Every structure is written in C-alpha cells, then in structure tokens.
Amino acid sequence: MRKIIIDTDIGVDDAFALRYGSLLFDLIGITTVDGNVPVDMATKNAKFFCKIYDKNIRVYKGATRPLTATPTPPSFDIHGSDGLGQVYDNPCSPNAGNAVNYLIETVKNHPNEITVVAVGPLTNIAIALNLYPQFAEQVKELIIMGGAFGHHGHTGNMSNFAEFNVFKDPDAADLVLSSPAPITIVPLDVTNEVQITAEEIQSTHDEFLINISKFYLDFSIKQKGFNGMAVHDALTIAYLNNPDNFKVIEKPCRVITKGIAAGQTVIPISNARSSNDCFKGLKSHKICIDVNVSAVKQELLKAL
Ligand code: BDR
Numbered sequence: 001m002r003k004i005i006i007d008t009d010i011g012v013d014d015a016f017a018l019r020y021g022s023l024l025f026d027l028i029g030i031t032t033v034d035g036n037v038p039v040d041m042a043t044k045n046a047k048f049f050c051k052i053y054d055k056n057i058r059v060y061k062g063a064t065r066p067l068t069a070t071p072t073p074p075s076f077d078i079h080g081s082d083g084l085g086q087v088y089d090n091p092c093s094p095n096a097g098n099a100v101n102y103l104i105e106t107v108k109n110h111p112n113e114i115t116v117v118a119v120g121p122l123t124n125i126a127i128a129l130n131l132y133p134q135f136a137e138q139v140k141e142l143i144i145m146g147g148a149f150g151h152h153g154h155t156g157n158m159s160n161f162a163e164f165n166v167f168k169d170p171d172a173a174d175l176v177l178s179s180p181a182p183i184t185i186v187p188l189d190v191t192n193e194v195q196i197t198a199e200e201i202q203s204t205h206d207e208f209l210i211n212i213s214k215f216y217l218d219f220s221i222k223q224k225g226f227n228g229m230a231v232h233d234a235l236t237i238a239y240l241n242n243p244d245n246f247k248v249i250e251k252p253c254r255v256i257t258k259g260i261a262a263g264q265t266v267i268p269i270s271n272a273r274s275s276n277d278c279f280k281g282l283k284s285h286k287i288c289i290d291v292n293v294s295a296v297k298q299e300l301l302k303a304l
C-alpha cells in the first residue's frame with residue numbers, strides 16, 4: 001500500500017483530504033504548517049483528527065510563518081475560528097516534534113517509497129529541500145494542492161492572480177516548483193470544479209465531517225455563490241487514487257514572488273525568447289487542468 005505523509009494547515013477541506021487519504025493509503029504521518037490557521041492550532045487539529053478516528057498517526061509541527069513574505073491572517077472566516085467549523089472543544093496539545101526533520105529523515109530512510117501530499121503553504125517542503133536537496137530525488141512523488149492557471153476561469157482565490165497556498169508563501173512555492181522533485185500540481189482549475197453539496201456530505205454518515213463542514217458550506221454558498229463546498233485538498237488524494245479522472249499537461253512552473261501578482265503560478269505559454277529564460281533547465285511538472293467531476297465525486301463519497 002502506498003505510504004503517504006500529508007503536510008497540512010488543517011482546516012475543513014484538509015480534514016477531508018486526511019480522511020480520504022487515511023482510508024485509501026497508509027497515512028504514516030501528518031506534518032503541520034502555518035496557513036488556514038496558526039501552526040499550533042493546525043497541530044492540535046491534526047491530533048484531534050487522529051483522536052476522532054482512533055488512528056495512531058504521527059503528528060509533527062512545522063513552520064510558524066512564511067520564508068520571507070509578510071505573514072497574512074488565518075482564514076477564520078472560511079474555516080471557523082478553530083479551523084474546524086467551531087463545533088468541537090479540542091483538548092489536544094499543540095506540542096509536537098519537528099516536521100521538517102521528520103520529512104527529511106523519513107524520505108532519506110525510505111528512498112522512493114514516500115509520497116508527500118502538500119495541502120497547505122509549501123514552507124516545510126521548501127525548508128526540507130533547502131536543508132536536504134536529495135529530498136527531491138528520494139521522494140516518490142510530491143502532490144501539491146495549489147496554484148491556478150485560468151482553466152474554467154479559475155485564476156485565484158486570494159487575489160485575481162493567486163491561489164491561497166501559493167499566495168501565503170510564494171517564495172517557498174517557487175523554490176519547491178523550481179526543484180527537480182517529481183511534482184503533480186492539483187490547482188483551483190480542477191478543485192473549484194468539484195463542489196460537494198450538504199446532501200452529499202450527509203450521505204457519507206461521517207458525523208465528524210458533517211459537523212465540521214457546516215461553517216465552510218455556509219461560507220461557500222453565501223460568499224462564493226457555490227452549490228456546495230469545494231473540497232480542494234481532497235482532490236490530491238482523488239488524483240492519487242485515479243489519475244485517469246484528470247487531464248494533465250506537463251510544463252515547468254514558477255511563481256511570481258513579489259508585486260501585484262505575488263502568488264501567481266506561471267508556465268511558458270509562448271515561444272517568446274527572453275520571457276522563457278526563467279524556465280530554462282527546469283523540470284516539467286504534471287499540472288491538472290481538467291477533471292471528471294462526477295467520477296471524482298462518486299469515488300470520494302463512496303470511500304467516505
Ligand atoms: C487551499 O486554501 C485553503 O484554504 C484550503 O485548505 C486549500 O488548501 C485552496 O486554495
């Protein structure tokens with residue numbers, strides 16, 4: 001069975017990814033990062049997830065802030081003031097071992113065996129690659145929820161140009177995407193397309209997911225005009241489960257790190273000579289640009 005580590009800023013859709021990932025794969029560890037919620041809260045939430053589902057999964061705490069960008073506020077308006085829909089009193093402690101050390105040691109000791117699924121800002125992964133560049137060759141696959149490339153009109157959810165995870169730490173994202181790691185990007189282009197309705201969530205009979213979803217569902221319907229909620233992060237697991245449900249292009253990818261388009265993910269789109277210099281020598285990554293919505297939904301709901 002595929003061994004995965006999920007690196008997460010656990011909010012509501014991250015919890016869907018953790019649950020889906022734990023059902024389909026051998027989820028050996030959860031590493032946390034600052035993003036939807038501060039990293040202490042993300043660590044408490046990851047431990048709470050393990051407690052709810054009675055899972056003995058290792059939890060490690062990662063970066064408290066982006067590499068160099070000015071920290072931006074958490075997404076309490078989307079995921080609730082605790083990141084999990086303000087339903088539960090979470091008794092778990094925020095203390096945990098070092099996430100970056102854990103990522104490096106695990107990948108080093110099990111070369112080409114560990115798939116890392118990154119569903120928050122890429123700060124931990126960037127630090128791991130910086131401290132231990134062989135991480136790029138030894139990780140089996142790196143699946144990233146992040147970015148936006150304009151398909152189906154999805155260009156950004158933090159700004160006109162930038163998706164949240166990349167916007168939060170653009171330098172980290174650029175470092176990771178410029179690395180030779182075997183990367184698949186699961187961007188807003190596909191994640192915004194798969195919206196799960198209240199009825200569909202109810203049909204899972206998963207009390208925890210049903211309860212934590214209410215706040216995020218309400219936000220998604222009222223503020224975004226969706227029919228349900230986009231379970232962005234869970235689509236990384238959907239991709240691993242059945243890549244045939246996704247249309248993929250292969251291109252190098254960089255990130256605009258400063259200015260009005262900070263956090264924008266860019267790929268070479270023309271033959272313009274000098275504009276493509278920034279991609280020279282970079283590995284192409286798989287970028288999901290379309291998705292079979294009904295198949296992904298059906299497989300997700302069946303598993304949950
Ligand atoms: C991403 O941003 C976060 O709010 C979600 O958890 C997801 O990882 C979507 O842009």
Ligand code: CA
Binds near residue numbers: 008009010013036
């Ligand atoms: Ca996330």
